[in-house]
Amino acid sequence: MREADNTKLIIASIMLLFAVFTAPAGALIATSIEATFDAKERTAGFGEEIQVQITISPGDAEIRNLSIVLSERDALIDDRSFRHTIVPTGAPVNVERNGHSFTCDQLAQGESVVLSFNAYPKTLSQSTLTVADVTYTYVQRGEILQGDDMITVDTSSSLWFQNLALSDGNSLSWTFYLGILLIFASLALLAYQRLHKGKVKSSANAENQKLRRLLEEVSVKLELIPDNPSMGGELRRKIDRELKSGAFPRVPVDPIPDKDNPIRKSRF
Numbered sequence: 001m002r003e004a005d006n007t008k009l010i011i012a013s014i015m016l017l018f019a020v021f022t023a024p025a026g027a028l029i030a031t032s033i034e035a036t037f038d039a040k041e042r043t044a045g046f047g048e049e050i051q052v053q054i055t056i057s058p059g060d061a062e063i064r065n066l067s068i069v070l071s072e073r074d075a076l077i078d079d080r081s082f083r084h085t086i087v088p089t090g091a092p093v094n095v096e097r098n099g100h101s102f103t104c105d106q107l108a109q110g111e112s113v114v115l116s117f118n119a120y121p122k123t124l125s126q127s128t129l130t131v132a133d134v135t136y137t138y139v140q141r142g143e144i145l146q147g148d149d150m151i152t153v154d155t156s157s158s159l160w161f162q163n164l165a166l167s168d169g170n171s172l173s174w175t176f177y178l179g180i181l182l183i184f185a186s187l188a189l190l191a192y193q194r195l196h197k198g199k200v201k202s203s204a205n206a207e208n209q210k211l212r213r214l215l216e217e218v219s220v221k222l223e224l225i226p227d228n229p230s231m232g233g234e235l236r237r238k239i240d241r242e243l244k245s246g247a248f249p250r251v252p253v254d255p256i257p258d259k260d261n262p263i264r265k266s267r268f
Contacts (some may be wrong), residue, residue: 029066029138030057031149035131037121039157049073050119050131050153057112058140066104066138068115074129075119085114100132107181127156 032055033191039048056066070077077100086093094105095113104113118129131151138145 007201028059028145028147029056029063029136029140031134031136031147032058033134033149033151035153037153037155039155041058043160048124048158049119050121050129050155052117052119052151052153053129054115054134054149054151055112056107056115056136058107058109060109062106062108062139063138063140066107066113066136068104068261069135070100070135071098071133071135072119072124072211073132074126075131077132078118078120080113081116081118085116087112087114119138121155124155124158127154129155157235169226 034053036051037048038051056068063166079099082097084095084097086095088111091108091111093107093111093113096103102115107113121129123129129152131153133152134149136147136149
């Protein structure tokens with residue numbers, strides 16, 4: 001009984017070793033992904049886009065019926081930006097696209113296909129985005145195999161983070177600038193008040209000078225009345241014109257005291 005168990009164990013070990021050594025060597029394809037975030041809008045895209053390049057080669061064994069499927073995550077893929085390049089140029093490799101899926105009929109050793117496209121972030125408030133998931137299905141050495149990749153990109157250089165850093169770093173500066181602005185506003189208001197006060201004073205001086213000239217003229221004409229009685233009428237008309245011109249504001253005056261009417265006596 002013990003010998004039979006040992007025989008089964010030996011047979012199981014041999015089958016396991018056979019499975020390991022007969023598995024397709026180098027069955028996994030070789031992939032390389034580059035994702036670059038264009039923070040300063042230096043490319044011909046519409047804005048802050050993500051440029052993705054996927055390079056696929058068969059490894060150490062030819063592959064056939066390669067299928068590549070992209071699944072969007074944190075970015076929108078621009079279908080119009082898809083490009084593919086065969087290396088070396090002229091190799092008998094056919095690539096077709098249907099939406100976000102690609103098919104490649106075959107890739108021999110030494111050949112590769114390079115897929116490129118642009119994507120646009122759905123949000124700029126994250127420093128790292130997962131652009132898309134990539135799934136590969138292919139046949140190599142008679143076996144159907146599958147692999148996957150994840151496309152990530154650093155977006156910490158976006159305008160959103162730049163503005164955030166600027167606002168955080170300049171919070172004190174804004175307070176300082178606001179204080180400076182208030183100081184200038186106060187100085188401007190003070191200058192306006194002084195200018196307005198100066199204009200009022202200048203206007204008052206002009207009115208005083210006008211009144212003085214008028215009084216001097218009246219004084220001269222009063223002296224001429226005894227010799228020229230008509231001068232009195234001319235002087236009265238002159239005074240009436242000045243009063244009606246509005247140059248001198250009307251002010252209330254006390255009624256003239258009347259000796260015969262005690263009710264109209266002056267307050268003084």
